[in-house]
Amino acid sequence: MLKRSFTALALITLALAGSALAAPKKVTGYGSLGIVNGKAGGTYTLALGDSPQSLNYYGVIDNNLGLVAQQLFDGLMEFNLSTYKLEPALAESVAVSSDGKTYTFKLRRDVKWSDGQAFNADDVIYTYQNLIMNPEARAGDPGNFKLDGKPVEMKKVDAYTVQFVLPRPAPAFLLQQRYFIMPQHKFGNVKGAAVNNVWPSNTAPADIVGTGPFKLTSYTAGQKVALTKNANYWKVDADGTKLPYLNAVEFLVIRDPQAQVAQFLAGNVDQLNVTGAQFPDLKQREVSGAAFKVFRSTALFGSPPFVAYNFDAKDAALAKLFSDVRFRRAMQGALNRDRIIDTVYNGLASLPGHGVAPVNKDWYANTKPQLGKFDIAAVGTALNALGIKDTNGDGVRNLPGGKNLEFDLTYGTDSSVYPALAAIIQSDFAKAGVKVNLKGILSSKLLSTGQSGDWEMILHAFGDQPDPELRKPIWQPGGALYYWHRTLQPAVDGGTPNLAKMFPWEKEIYGIFNDAATTTSRSTRKALYTRWQLIFAQNLPVTPIAKPENIGAVSNKFGNYIYNLGVIPGYNPVPLIYQK
Amino acid sequence: MLTYTLRRLLGMIPTILIISVVCFAVIKLQPGNFTDQYLEDPRFTRETADAIRRQLGLDQPAIVQYGRWLWGVVSRFDFGYSFFQNRPVTSVIGELLGWTVLISGLTLLVSWLVAVPLGIYTAFNRNGLGAQIANFLGYVGLAIPDFLASLLLVALVLSLGGTNVGGILSSQYIDAPWSWPKILDLLNHLWIPVIAIGLEGVAGLMRQMRASMLDVLTQDYVRTAKAKGLPQQKVIWRHAVRNAINPMISLAGLSLPALISGTIVASIVLNLPTIGPMLYTSLLNKDQYMALTLLMMSAVLLLLGNLLSDLLLAWSDPRVRYS
Numbered sequence: 001m002l003k004r005s006f007t008a009l010a011l012i013t014l015a016l017a018g019s020a021l022a023a024p025k026k027v028t029g030y031g032s033l034g035i036v037n038g039k040a041g042g043t044y045t046l047a048l049g050d051s052p053q054s055l056n057y058y059g060v061i062d063n064n065l066g067l068v069a070q071q072l073f074d075g076l077m078e079f080n081l082s083t084y085k086l087e088p089a090l091a092e093s094v095a096v097s098s099d100g101k102t103y104t105f106k107l108r109r110d111v112k113w114s115d116g117q118a119f120n121a122d123d124v125i126y127t128y129q130n131l132i133m134n135p136e137a138r139a140g141d142p143g144n145f146k147l148d149g150k151p152v153e154m155k156k157v158d159a160y161t162v163q164f165v166l167p168r169p170a171p172a173f174l175l176q177q178r179y180f181i182m183p184q185h186k187f188g189n190v191k192g193a194a195v196n197n198v199w200p201s202n203t204a205p206a207d208i209v210g211t212g213p214f215k216l217t218s219y220t221a222g223q224k225v226a227l228t229k230n231a232n233y234w235k236v237d238a239d240g241t242k243l244p245y246l247n248a249v250e251f252l253v254i255r256d257p258q259a260q261v262a263q264f265l266a267g268n269v270d271q272l273n274v275t276g277a278q279f280p281d282l283k284q285r286e287v288s289g290a291a292f293k294v295f296r297s298t299a300l301f302g303s304p305p306f307v308a309y310n311f312d313a314k315d316a317a318l319a320k321l322f323s324d325v326r327f328r329r330a331m332q333g334a335l336n337r338d339r340i341i342d343t344v345y346n347g348l349a350s351l352p353g354h355g356v357a358p359v360n361k362d363w364y365a366n367t368k369p370q371l372g373k374f375d376i377a378a379v380g381t382a383l384n385a386l387g388i389k390d391t392n393g394d395g396v397r398n399l400p401g402g403k404n405l406e407f408d409l410t411y412g413t414d415s416s417v418y419p420a421l422a423a424i425i426q427s428d429f430a431k432a433g434v435k436v437n438l439k440g441i442l443s444s445k446l447l448s449t450g451q452s453g454d455w456e457m458i459l460h461a462f463g464d465q466p467d468p469e470l471r472k473p474i475w476q477p478g479g480a481l482y483y484w485h486r487t488l489q490p491a492v493d494g495g496t497p498n499l500a501k502m503f504p505w506e507k508e509i510y511g512i513f514n515d516a517a518t519t520t521s522r523s524t525r526k527a528l529y530t531r532w533q534l535i536f537a538q539n540l541p542v543t544p545i546a547k548p549e550n551i552g553a554v555s556n557k558f559g560n561y562i563y564n565l566g567v568i569p570g571y572n573p574v575p576l577i578y579q580k
Numbered sequence: 581m582l583t584y585t586l587r588r589l590l591g592m593i594p595t596i597l598i599i600s601v602v603c604f605a606v607i608k609l610q611p612g613n614f615t616d617q618y619l620e621d622p623r624f625t626r627e628t629a630d631a632i633r634r635q636l637g638l639d640q641p642a643i644v645q646y647g648r649w650l651w652g653v654v655s656r657f658d659f660g661y662s663f664f665q666n667r668p669v670t671s672v673i674g675e676l677l678g679w680t681v682l683i684s685g686l687t688l689l690v691s692w693l694v695a696v697p698l699g700i701y702t703a704f705n706r707n708g709l710g711a712q713i714a715n716f717l718g719y720v721g722l723a724i725p726d727f728l729a730s731l732l733l734v735a736l737v738l739s740l741g742g743t744n745v746g747g748i749l750s751s752q753y754i755d756a757p758w759s760w761p762k763i764l765d766l767l768n769h770l771w772i773p774v775i776a777i778g779l780e781g782v783a784g785l786m787r788q789m790r791a792s793m794l795d796v797l798t799q800d801y802v803r804t805a806k807a808k809g810l811p812q813q814k815v816i817w818r819h820a821v822r823n824a825i826n827p828m829i830s831l832a833g834l835s836l837p838a839l840i841s842g843t844i845v846a847s848i849v850l851n852l853p854t855i856g857p858m859l860y861t862s863l864l865n866k867d868q869y870m871a872l873t874l875l876m877m878s879a880v881l882l883l884l885g886n887l888l889s890d891l892l893l894a895w896s897d898p899r900v901r902y903s
Contacts, residue, residue: 045751050861053664060666061618136631141623193635200667202675218755221675222853223747226755250751255848255857259746262734263851266743268751442864448616462620470622480626481619493626 024110025089027576028238033082035560035576037237038245042579044558045270047260048251051221055208056199057180058131061139066567068225071249071574072210073180076105076124078570081562084300084360084466086174089570090119090181090211090234100169100520105177107160112232113183114215115206121156126184128154136193144176149494169520172469178570183209213244213575225251235575245560245578257416267291270555273566275548276345277416282553291556296348297563298359299550301571303461304352305421307335307409308484308542313456317399318407321388322456323485323503328540329372330382334432336374336424341546344420348551352544354536355475356529357464365530370537379432390433397433406435407456412443418459421545425459450483458484464547468529469517475536476513477506484541505539556580585891592883596876603875604646607868614638614663614866636663649869660869664862669873673855679748680854684839687774691781696828698782699789700821703797714786722783727845729776734850737772744769746851777846781835788831792824799823826897833889837878 052065057073078089088094091105111119128145133152135142145152150167157163166173186209190198199208205216211234214227227249235243252269254260264272265285274282274294282294309322309331321327341349351371356364383389383397388405391398397405411422419440426436436457441449446460462474462481473479478488478497488497488506502510509532516528554561559580562573615632618624633639637648652658659669698718702711724732734745743750748769753762796802797820805819844856855874862870893900 054666060664061621061624135627136635138628138632138635139621139623140628142627143623143625193631196635196666201665202667202671220754220853221672222679222857223749224751224754252747252751253853254746254851256851258731259734259849259851262738262745263747265738266745268743268745268747444617444864445612447619448612451619465622473622 024234024236024242025108026238026240027235027243030082030562030576033562035562037239037241038560038576038578040241040245040247040578042246042558043248043250044246044574044577044579045250045252045268047254047263047269047272048225049253050255051223051253052201052219052225054199054201055203055216055219056196058134058137058139058182059196059198063567066569068216068227068251069180070212070567070569070572071214071227072208072212072216073182074211075178075180075570076107077174077177078572079178079466079568081571081573081576084571089178090124091177094174096174100171101166103164103166103173103177104157105162105164107162108234109160111211111234113185113209113211114230114232115183115209116232117183117185117209119181119183119211120159121162122159123181123184124162125154125156126187127179127182130187130191131182131195132179134192134195137195141176141179169518171517171520171522171525172467175467175470180569181211185209213572214249217248223253225253227251233575237576244575246574249574264292264553265290267555270558271552271561272554273550273552273563275416276348276551279346279348279551286553292553293556293561294551294553295561295563297550297552298350298547299563299565300357300360300466301464301565301568302357302548302550303463304357304544304547305417305459305461306352306542306544307425308450308458308460310453310456310458311485312453312487313407314454315407315456317401317403318456321386321399321405324386325503325505325539326382326386328543329538330379330386331429331432331434332372332540332543333375333379333382334425334428334434335543335545336428337371337546338374340421340424344417344424345546345548349546349548352547353464354533354544355471356468356533357547360464360466362466363468363526363529365533367533367537370534374428376428376431383432383434395433396435404435405433406437408439409436409457409459410439410441410446410449410455411459412446413440415443417548418443422459447481447483451481451486453483453486468532469513472513472517475509475532475541477502477510477541482541503539505535506541509535581891581894585887588887588890592880592887595883596879599879600650600872600876601646603872603879604642604649604868607863607866607871608642610863610866612866614868617865636661645868649872659873662862662870663867664865664870669870672858672870673873673877676853676855676858679852680856681839683748683770683773683777683852683854684843686770687778687843688781688835688838690774690778691785692832694778695782695785696789696825699786700793700816700824702786703790703793703824704816706794718783718786720783721779724780725845726777726780726843727849729779730772730846730850733772733776744772746772746849748852773843773846773850773852776850777843785828785831789824789828792827793820796820796824822896826893826900829889829892829896831889832892833885833887834882836881836885836888839881840874840878 048064048067050064052068053062054060054065057069074090076089076091077086080087090108090111092108093106095104107121113119131137132140133142133145134140147167147170153165155163187198201219205218208216213230213233215230217228218226229244229247233243237243254263260272263269286292286294309328311323313319313322337351351368353364354367358364387400388397399405409422412418422438426438429436449455450458450460465471474481478490487501490497512528512532516525519525550563550565552563557579559578560576564573615629637645649660652660662669662672665672698714702714705711737745750765753765756762802819805815840855841859843854844860847854847856859874
């Protein structure tokens with residue numbers, strides 16, 4: 001089963017070990033993204049949705065902290081900004097053994113922390129062992145360092161080499177090593193739950209030390225987080241000029257999205273990510289001469305919305321219907337994707353993939369034919385064939401027991417797209433004789449509501465990632481986030497899911513994810529994930545609606561802008577931005 | 581008077597205790613967990629949720645959690661930790677208290693300074709054009725919620741090419757030391773919230789004052805004062821206003837909690853560094869000690885406001901002396 005591709009692995013090692021030792025990393029090859037050599041200076045102001053809750057990335061899961069931390073810290077690996085391929089970052093090179101179980105990272109020797117101390121293997125070992133793998137750290141990731149219940153071993157080979165030994169091959173392992181490395185000399189030897197108390201938000205800025213392009217200069221609660229250039233940063237541009245170009249990056253705390261737009265229009269914020277709904281207004285201003293540009297980008301990341309039906313709905317008749325793939329397929333015909341893309345996203349979205357973004361060339365399989373067409377008459381025929389007809393002539397179809405086919409659609413009210421989507425779905429389903437009642441909740445409660453099982457139909461979204469392995473808890477039946485079929489979840493955490501209750505297609509997907517997680521052969525994984533996407537598209541555990549484009553607006557004062565979704569560790573184009 | 585005040589202060593203790601129990605129970609009864617907000621993060625697992633619950637003491641029964649909090653408050657004046665920020669609630673609130681008191685205090689002051697004279701004016705000139713205009717503007721102010729007024733003002737500033745569209749300071753002054761340009765910049769930002777939030781209160785207060793004034797003006801002693809030829813000013817200020825102001829004093833006491841919770845939506849829209857939005861997020865995410873402490877602050881302010889207004893009333897009106 002495990003076909004090991006020695007040549008492929010040898011190639012990875014070679015490609016990653018390309019540059020000479022003890023030299024800064026040269027950032028080149030982004031001509032296709034319009035990147036030119038910039039000039040030094042300038043202050044770039046961004047918006048932050050709220051004050052970061054702490055300054056310790058591993059102490060709290062907080063998007064706003066993530067945005068700031070991205071400029072302060074680096075990981076061993078990072079993404080190529082144009083191809084999304086992995087490149088070494090704080091690591092100079094990485095070698096993977098032929099059995100796919102040993103990863104040896106050679107670290108850069110020239111990297112200094114922003115306070116001038118040398119960066120070395122002790123920092124990496126400390127960060128992994130006491131922060132990332134620490135089950136008491138509130139924002140660690142210990143789950144990724146236990147494979148089949150066995151721990152990943154880590155050791156220091158020498159001052160600039162660290163090695164991970166995995167109990168079994170895990171092809172997505174390298175992709176995960178974008179974790180920010182923290183300075184051991186500042187954390188001391190803090191262990192266990194105490195790590196959460198390091199670097200609260202009122203820590204003196206000089207104590208927050210990183211390897212990133214910027215360092216903290218001030219934190220004013222509720223107002224601003226200010227960073228200045230880290231003179232010790234380890235990247236240079238094509239000409240050998242030190243990065244970042246900017247002198248300073250400032251984050252203004254602006255809670256309300258409308259207020260963020262107002263601040264952007266007033267010139268107080270230099271860059272903003274916006275939604276399709278805000279696009280026409282901004283674009284119009286751009287065209288009529290405003291000093292900014294609006295960019296559209298079909299980026300890989302981003303959360304495409306879907307609808308799901310609760311296979312375990314409390315109402316037994318509904319549960320039976322929702323579990324029936326013929327029903328889910330029939331109702332897909334009542335989803336007017338073109339109208340949604342047109343009216344909700346102002347045309348700034350495309351047809352969705354199934355678990356993989358269409359722009360993700362590595363893994364995407366073309367499932368467009370399975371999306372079907374919007375055809376209410378065909379929905380009617382399919383529902384008639386299921387025996388669901390309007391028996392009492394009230395315009396709503398009836399379930400076999402005589403009850404109306406009527407259910408709740410749970411959606412997030414505080415969103416620019418969910419309410420509009422929900423309204424369109426409600427009206428189109430009604431045309432097919434299916435009565436949908438809208439049930440609005442806060443978007444932040446969608447997942448917990450989904451997991452509670454207290455819903456019938458839900459409108460929700462999960463983020464796309466470069467490798468399907470990273471989304472396994474969502475798409476593998478029995479996974480922690482596979483909440484539309486909750487009865488599959490294992491009795492104890494980490495146990496085997498309830499295989500007996502899986503549909504045959506779910507069992508197959510379950511097997512695919514297990515196989516793909518241990519196969520190091522890329523072609524085998526590609527074949528497996530292609531099969532998964534096709535099964536997904538045919539059986540619709542959830543029904544994807546659209547893949548929104550990412551839209552960013554940036555002031556004309558700045559050059560070298562590359563769209564960045566937000567917190568994607570290892571994807572940071574800000575060092576390249578310069579003030580014209 | 582002193583014994584009265586002391587008695588009132590002591591009487592507050594059981595009230596505060598009951599309020600804290602009710603607040604805590606309400607926070608606890610809210611569905612969901614503090615850790616729910618993290619579920620979507622790929623790093624978050626059920627083990628992490630358990631670890632966090634254990635670290636925060638959320639695995640203990642609610643009564644134990646409440647008891648520990650209360651004991652902390654009573655024995656060490658420790659209001660617990662903010663789950664969110666992982667540091668004491670008091671230090672988190674302290675950072676925002678200055679701005680909150682400044683902004684809320686200023687808007688309250690403006691409301692009163694505008695409303696009371698307008699109330700008096702409209703009572704005396706019931707049918708005059710000025711009163712009609714004041715009434716109309718008052719109703720408009722009342723009808724437009726503060727956040728909408730804020731948005732309208734922001735849109736106006738924006739269309740006039742201004743840059744002071746929210747926040748309390750321009751970016752470059754936020755972490756700068758105090759100086760004249762910084763104060764000017766502050767004033768340049770402050771007028772929007774003061775007008776938007778302050779004006780909303782004006783109409784209500786103005787109507788109260790007017791009604792109360794009209795009541796007094798029909799009283800015999802005002803007619804007598806007029807009849808014996810006292811100058812108009814003296815009739816107004818000495819006889820009418822002094823009596824008409826009593827209900828306003830009671831109202832003033834009740835408006836004290838607005839210092840904390842009065843400006844939540846406007847603060848979010850106008851991006852003000854006040855406590856309001858923090859109360860909102862802490863309630864939403866079940867940051868229980870933060871929410872509880874803020875609700876208690878609000879309750880204590882209400883009780884103190886009531887006491888203060890009673891004392892003021894006693895001072896201003898000899899008929900209401902508590903001895």
